[in-house]
Amino acid sequence: MAEELVPTWEDVARRYGRKIYNFAYRLTGNPDDAADLVQDVLLRVRKGLAAYTPGSFDGWLWRITRNAFLDGVRRRQRRPTFPLPDDDRNLAVASPSPDEVLASVRLSEDIQSALLKVPLDFRECVVLCDVVGLTYEEIAEAVEAPVGTVRSRIHRGRRMLRELLTWPV
């Protein structure tokens, strides 16, 4: 997306909705929370677009997303979340053979469970990097931390995950 153009909120929903949904799902392991977050973000985007000045749209959007996520975490503080297996009906990519599907689902579940055990500061940086695909600079803008801090969190987050998982899978 050209940074000079200000998209409409419908554009944002179409282009980023799935990314936001996956971001929230990987952070919470809960499809309902992920859906709630998408709706919350879209409303915030709609309200915020009026005041948005063209610049780093991704940084702006993901800062909103992250703030909405943190607000949601505060609201849900007394409601425990559990890692859920990936719902086959929601899979965007078709996997080749049943064995591979099964192995892949197990791996996904293992990684999802491990993600939920990693402290949020590290988890969000890893998810923004490896699931959403943002650059370190965009992540720094989103989480409002220096790039050096982001770099450290991503690495330490991956190390924690690596230690939580039993390899080889």
Add this chain to the structure above:
Amino acid sequence: MARLKHHDDRCADQDLLSAYLDGELRPGELDEVVAHLTDCLDCVAEFHRIKEMRAALRTLPELEMPERLLPSTHPGPELSALLDGELATVEQELVLLHLGECDDCRAEFHELDAARTAVRSLPGLEPPEFLMTRRDAARARHRARWRVVTAAAGAAAAVAIAVGMLGGPAPTSSIDVGQFSDQHNARASLEPGFGVSPVYLSQGEAP
């Protein structure tokens, strides 16, 4: 090189390994990392572990977002939930925004509202006797028995009046038993399954 040198068998600043994998090294850092990886087995092992973890994270399947979350999707059950005040704040705001822009959904919303109002304005009805609970039915039988006794007493009194044995006013029946019986017989002739006579009901037996 300085930050990747050994310190008591541990390497400082291994963050560089993730940054290297992500193509996020700053100018000058690349040579430092490459040189270090040629002579530090610990960091080579760590590099492979992180590389493996990063690859696994990136193979996580991308999930489809439910289509209902797109603002252009027409709300369905949410319209009724909105009428009933059962939507969460955020969802309610989104549905209202959609209603403001979609004539079709606005029309549907008004139709649902009218239907909901119509259903809610239906009068409350008493259940038919055969649907009453056993206790209610027992009470009804008790009342019916007293009505028969009263009616019989009334009839006897009428006879007594007719023959001039009593001087006082005659007691009257609370219901017209004959009219009730006619109605029952008429309905029984029209509805094959409706054969329970008041006598059976009053005696508590099955037809």
